Amino acid sequence: MAKAGGGSEGRRVRLERDIARINEDLLSLGSLVEQTTLQAVDSLKQRDFAASRRIIRDDREINRRRFAIEEAVLAVIATQQPVAHDLRLLTAILDVVTELERMGDYGKGIAEINLRIGEKPLIKPLIDVPRMAEKAVAMLHRALGAFVAGDAALAREVPKADDEVDQLYNQVYNELVMYMISDPRTIDGATYLLWVAHNLERLADRVTNICERSIFLVSGEQLEMDSEQDIA
């Protein structure tokens, strides 16, 4: 049983210490999601089925950590009755942790696709898809840093990279459609790669959500940070 408080420390100190610990766990979970995403795409590129199976199995750890952070937040709210900014921060953390868990699912989805494609060769070498993954992961890393630091300026910057991810996605989409039109036997393989790219594009979108949260937390501004692309 963990003691409710360390000796003579004041309430404020205890709350800040608890929030700091939760933030560390959040960053840790973020790192795990970043690693998972890059490894999922890499295992697809290398056709490494054992690695993909490991990623699918390790998704459980992401889920477990998500719930651990949620429990920690609930415990702080119940036992310390935070208000104002502290309360909004804690509820924002609940939001962010849900986004991270969904991002973990995208990585798992990519690993599953590798297994589905199976022994058949990829219909084309992966070039843009790994680039999408790197950009999306870099965005996630910076977004979480901005969230934990309360850096609204950085939180506004990060979503701009989402346009680059969207552009790569369009490139991948157009290229794969060309393949499918010129040779219907590639439809299966092309569709799988399209899903992989779609997962990465969705991941980057969720990073934008995290940035919106950060800005709201700092300034109270409710933002929808739409991409520059037109919806045709």
Place this chain on the structure above:
Amino acid sequence: MRVPVNRSESANAASPTPQTKIQVKDLAVAYGSFRAVAEVNLEIPETAITAIIGPSGCGKSTLLRTFNRMTDLVAGARVTGEVTLDGADIYAPTVDVVDVRRRVGMVFQRPNPFPKSIFDNVAYGPRLYGVSRRAALAEIVEHSLRKAALWDEVRDKLHTSAPALSGGQQQRLCIARALAVEPEVILMDEPCSALDPIATLKIEDLMRSLAVTYTIVIVTHNMQQAARVSDITAMMMLGEDRKTGTIIEVGDTKSIFTGPKDKRTEDYVTGRFG
């Protein structure tokens, strides 16, 4: 893929299971034919804060008073069952009840400073125990007032009237008075209900610092306070007969306030009744 260890898990694994300071077994209290409290089984861990919560009139204060035999002072009160302190039953016939009340001190809802000076309030207990040298008393008084987080506020007016202090200060003085006779357990019966919010927070901070050395049991109808301050929470309420109080759930405070097991506890802490 190396995964960092979850910090909170390893922290919990490192702290040893605390010893039981007070053990309550099949306790019942009757006033004449009226059974106020029955079938209470409870373990109070040492150097921790245990809160007893529940609706008014369910027997919380009655239960608390069995821990230092204050129930003896009520005519017609009969206690059955066992209350052990460090394993020894405090209701055994050979027990020195005055010493029990020294080891298990009590702080009441309304601060009750004696109509004497601050110094004489704190020195009262030690004097009764035969401490008479000025220097020794002065040291005990300072030590106790420091532990009660009151020293800085009263050091220059120790010989002024205690009832002239503010409510919050008076309550800390009562705590200092209890501390002066070197107790092991401090019982608190709604210690903050007569105090303003700032004084309340100061007492709560004080409780936590005292819990490093002393065992604390607090009865409170303020659930948020129990959630803020305690390590263990025991939920008490009237049983089926709507007359006799009993403990219906005990657990670590985080669990009681995030996911209690008993529906009645859930209803009480969420304000559905009580």
